[in-house]
């Protein structure tokens with residue numbers, strides 16, 4: 001039982017200007033978090049309690065599903081990532097750390113990175129020792145601080161640069177066993193999000209830069225989300241728009257073919273994405289699409305390239321196909337979801353945008369008009385490379401995104417569309433990470449043959465989930481916590497603190513609630529009742545018990561559930577039993 005006067009709950013009357021959406025305002029106003037830097041937050045005691053509750057619910061469901069908790073380092077030697085399949089695609093989103101003693105001049109290759117996710121670490125960690133088929137069939141998870149250098153952190157904990165994630169990883173001997181594990185984890189996710197009191201749906205998702213066989217996202221419907229999901233209730237089909245769209249654009253691109261001789265030409269005044277040009281993507285040819293970008297004043301110009309291993313090859317004219325069109329940053333994010341593997345590269349490139357200057361939209365438009373592939377060398381562009389014979393920029397103008405009303409691929413009935421927040425994401429990875437000879441995970445099967453483990457990975461944004469709960473569960477007065485997540489479940493508001501009878505009763509009722517398993521906050525502060533009620537509503541405690549002088553005289557206390565309008569007067573003698 002905690003006393004408000006001894007706690008630190010700095011509630012705010014007004015919401016700070018930094019907050020745009022309700023849940024972000026309430027995180028600040030209820031004294032749950034404070035901003036330390038862009039996308040970087042401190043959890044104050046009340047926020048930490050709620051966060052811990054979300055974490056605990058998650059761990060409980062993971063444990064029930066047979067996963068084992070471990071803890072990996074957040075600072076990771078860069079070599080793990082360099083050896084893995086997506087170093088170049090993912091490095092822009094990683095905070096890169098020099099080794100102690102390294103000069104201020106940052107080395108070309110960092111000694112360490114701060115982990116944005118941990119496939120590259122856990123695969124060799126488990127793979128180096130679990131070398132028999134008997135040791136397969138294991139799932140591990142951790143709850144850890146993750147770091148991503150998001151270019152546009154926003155909405156508080158929703159898109160932060162440092163955030164709390166539960167990340168899990170499974171290792172199975174066979175594809176069927178991996179599918180069974182994946183389904184078990186999906187079931188655990190359903191239970192976890194339900195226990196958080198969330199309305200959510202799981203949708204088919206793109207595998208993106210993570211790669212792998214298939215994937216689902218867990219989505220909380222909300223207008224402030226960054227994703228769109230399409231669904232049809234009757235057929236049960238639900239997918240991220242990116243996923244629903246994928247397959248459409250590549251088919252269109254089949255028509256694209258190289259034209260003309262390849263020729264370099266100077267484009268003075270146009271700076272280019274040097275880094276992108278220098279570095280190979282290391283994404284296998286044929287399966288992947290690449291994107292080169294122009295960055296304009298307020299526009300990005302994408303060149304989507306199919307079937308080349310690295311940008312270096314683009315210079316040599318070995319591109320498969322290319323498509324050029326102007327697009328806004330958001331459009332690029334959305335559209336690139338249609339190109340397996342390219343999303344990470346694109347996001348990485350855009351992450352670098354802040355470091356670029358002086359790339360002009362009008363110049364890029366001119367280049368697009370000339371049928372030029374892109375910025376692949378400083379102040380140089382390629383002419384006549386692989387632009388579709390009859391590339392009709394307008395035709396690709398909207399990247400053919402699935403729209404509401406289009407037929408559901410299962411039932412043919414019209415699809416509905418809904419904006420949503422991605423709170424969890426699971427992937428059946430297959431052997432993408434385990435295949436690596438040095439940093440992979442291979443086991444010896446019953447017949448003595450070496451086989452790569454069939455892996456899955458399972459992420460939950462714990463801190464994003466916390467804020468999503470607030471986004472979904474609030475009213476004009478504040479947060480309306482679900483019981484299981486509430487930082488305190490019962491608040492006892494003492495209107496006349498210092499009055500012995502009131503204080504004694506508060507303690508007694510508090511103990512009763514505690515014995516019944518509830519966590520209790522006693523508001524023992526001096527102050528007007530109105531202020532205390534407002535605060536109690538703002539911080540969203542599910543049950544409020546009010547002890548006031550007048551009620552005491554009548555032998556009564558007031559009880560009010562946060563999610564109900566009516567307040568009940570309850571005889572003191574009965575109050576204890578209500579709480580129990």
Ligand code: ATP
Nearest residue numbers: 150157158159160163422423424425459460461464
């Ligand atoms: P998003 O599409 O929102 O950028 P993501 O697909 O990059 O997320 P994953 O790599 O799938 O994220 O990570 C697993 C989970 O971690 C996500 O489902 C989300 O809940 C959470 N998460 C990812 N990035 C952030 C972030 N910047 N801030 C808070 N939570 C995040």
Ligand code: MG
Nearest residue numbers: 093148150347
């Ligand atoms: Mg992301």
Ligand code: MG
Nearest residue numbers: 217227422425
């Ligand atoms: Mg995503």
Ligand code: MG
Nearest residue numbers: 217422424425
């Ligand atoms: Mg995801």
